[in-house]
Amino acid sequence: MEKKLNPWLDLCRSLAIIMVLLSHGRVFLLPAFPSAQHLKFGGFLGVELFFVLSGFLIGRIIFDKIEKSDTAFGWIPSFWFRRWMRTYPSYLLFLIVNILLIDNIRPETQPSLLAFSTFTQSLTTPHPAFFGEAWSLAVEEVFYFLFPIVISVFLFAKINKGNSLILAIAAMIAMSFAFRINAVINTSMTFNEIRSTSLYRLDSLMIGVIFSWLFLSKKINIISKLGVLLVPVAIYIAAKPDA
Incomplete structure (x- = not known):
């Protein structure tokens, strides 16, 4: 797999960072600019963009490894070792810092260290208040762990690589969607609680995986042309006066 710098990905990453920073930093702007409260929504969009970008980039790595591997x-x-070595040391450092501050700057209930150390603190339940910023990383790490296993199960069943990939993507999306439907129907979880639950959010990264597959299989042009065709429709809907 060729590794080339992509300015568009860098632009999207920068945009996501700016939106998240403005969302979290709006409290410093509110005294002078009350309308800065609207920046809160940018944090939501920024994280979603991060998820899609991560799925796109990690998807390419996974596809490359599958092509080069002779076993399921x-x-x-x-793959796990490289992913975790890029994230776990920094995460562990900030986990320790949050524990040291728990009775001082950020008073919270004592967390489950085993759960936080294994990124299982929010698998099927909302992320705890302690170290709340870690919820999105937990989603990422569960994706790193689970998606390769799902693909390899299909490969082990002697399904060809292309079909295994499609089935794995479909299975991951269906699982997250089913979890969210169940949460809406059978629980009282709020939007933000569902949003911070790892197994409910994996389809966000799968969107990026899908675009990665389309890009590598040279099918992305079809999607681009369809998107261009939808632009006039979007403009018409936006310009149409309310009934």
């Missing part, structure tokens, strides 16, 4: 599961340990 043999490529997974090296």
Whole structure:
């Protein structure tokens, strides 16, 4: 797989960072600019953009490893090791810092250290208040762990690589969607609680995986042309006066 710098991905990443920073930093702007409260929504959009970008980039890595691997599961340990070594040391450092501050600057209930150390603190329940910023990383890490296993199960069943990938993507999206439907119907979870629950959010990253697959399989032009065709429709809907 060729690794080339993509200015559009860098632009999207920068935009996501700016939106999240403005969302969290709006409290400093509110005294002078009350309308800065509207920046809160930018944090939501920024995180969603991060998820899609992560799915796109990690999807390319996974596809490359599958193509080069001769076994269904043999490529997974090296993938996990590289992913976790890029994130876990920093995460562990800030986890320790939050624990040290728990009775001082940020008073919270004592967390489950085992759960936070294994990114299982919010698998099927909302992320705890403690170290609340970690919810999005927990979603990412669950994706790193689960998606390769799902793909490899289909590969182990002797399904060809292309179909295994499609089935794995469909299974991940269906699982997250089913979890959210169940939460809406059978629980009293709020929007933000559902949003911070790991297994409910994996389809956000899968959108990026889908675009990665379309890009690598040279099918992205079809989507681009369809998007261009929808622009006039979007303009018409936006310009149409309310009934």
